[in-house]
Amino acid sequence: MVTPLRGPDEIDFDGASRLIERLIEGGVAGLFILGTTGEAPSLSYRLRGEFIRFVCKTVDKRVPVLVGVTDTSVVESIAVAGVAADAGADAVVLSMPYYFPAGQTELVHYIRRLVPQLPLPVMLYNMPSLTKVNFDIESLAQLTDLSQVIGVKDSGGDLAYFERLTALKQQRPDWSVLIGPEHLMATSLGLGGDGGVNGGANIYPKLFVRCYQATRDGDQAAETALQNQIEKLQAIYLVGKYASRHIKGTKSALSxxxxxxxxxxxxxxxxxxxxxxxxxxxxxxLNTDLIE
Incomplete structure (x- = not known):
């Protein structure tokens, strides 16, 4: 979910409320706030706390709320997780600290030290393009004994890696393995994935929910038609020339x-x-009959 803003450090509460209702009415299985699309690293801790409390109160347990707590500071990750727990969130999402890249041994030790200090279930988040660190499959395999870890979101875009990731469910059948790149969601389900955390669902949630369901149901014709619309939607992320164009395109469409x-x-x-x-x-x- 994007973080609707009115100014540099001010939430667009009316817009956030409309977006939340659109997402829930659209059939999404949950909301992930303060992730990449949510611009979390650029937001003040005050605003993050305010947004967590607003979203949890507005959602009112109608769907699960997952809160991103990734930070360069361990102390701040724990603090944001505490706010999320107090607000009634259902889980937190954790990647590696960015800026200084960590090695795999450091990654494993970091997760082992931090997870027991977090008050909610934890979804690990593989986002190598922005954190500069990949969760190697061997490292994740070492972490399958942490019962508090409930799954992995993978935004690496490597389907061979994703298939190896889903194989870890042999050790942890309770894990949810979700894909980030939305155009790969349907394919990922055939590789053993459980769903997608799709930024484009901010704009057209029903499109992605229908594609997920058609794929699960084995309705090839519907899946193909819906996937075609998802592929067309990807063009909004190619507008502009900076890395921020993905978020700009999403927020522009919502506006x-x-x-x-x-x-x-x-x-x-x-x-x-x-x-x-x-x-x-x-x-x-886009075909309004398929997306709305």
Whole structure:
């Protein structure tokens, strides 16, 4: 879920409320806040706490809420997890600290030290492009004995890796293994995955829920039609030239649809009119019967 903003350190509460209701009405199985699409590293700890409490109160246990607690500081990760637990969240999502890359031995030791200090179940998050560290399969295998760890979200985009990751469910059949790149969700289910944490579902939740269900049901025709729409939607992430274009494209689309503001956390800017028009063109090209 994106973090709707009105200013550099101010939540767009009206927009956040509309987005939450759209997601739940769209059939999503849960909300993951303060992740990559949620711009967590750019947000103040005050705002993160405020957003956690608002989302948990608004959701009111209708679906699970997972809260990202990844930080460069162990102390701050624990503090944000405490806020999440007090607010009624269901789990936290943890990746490795970014900036200084860690080795695999350090990764394993870090998770083993930190997880017992967290007050909620933990979903591990493999995001090597931004953390500069990959959760090697061998490292994750060493962590399967931690009962508090309930699964892994993988945003690496390597399907061979993902298939090896799902094999760890032989040791931990209770694990949920979820994929990040939304265009790979349907394929990932055939490799033993359990679902997707899809940024595009902010915009059209029913599209992704329907694709998931069609794939699970073995409805090849429906899956193909829905996957085609998902592939078309990917064009919004190619607008602009900076790495922040994925979040810009998502928030621009939400703004065009009248759901929430398109402001980003500093130092990033929202799309200007030419880029916004290109996002609108992509949305207009989609089949409304399949996405809404």
């Amino acid at each position: 065009i649809l009248g759901i929430c503001d398109d402001k980003l956390a500093e130092p990033f800017n929202h799309f200007e009119p030419p880029e916004r028009a290109r996002v609108a063109e992509v949305l207009e090209s």
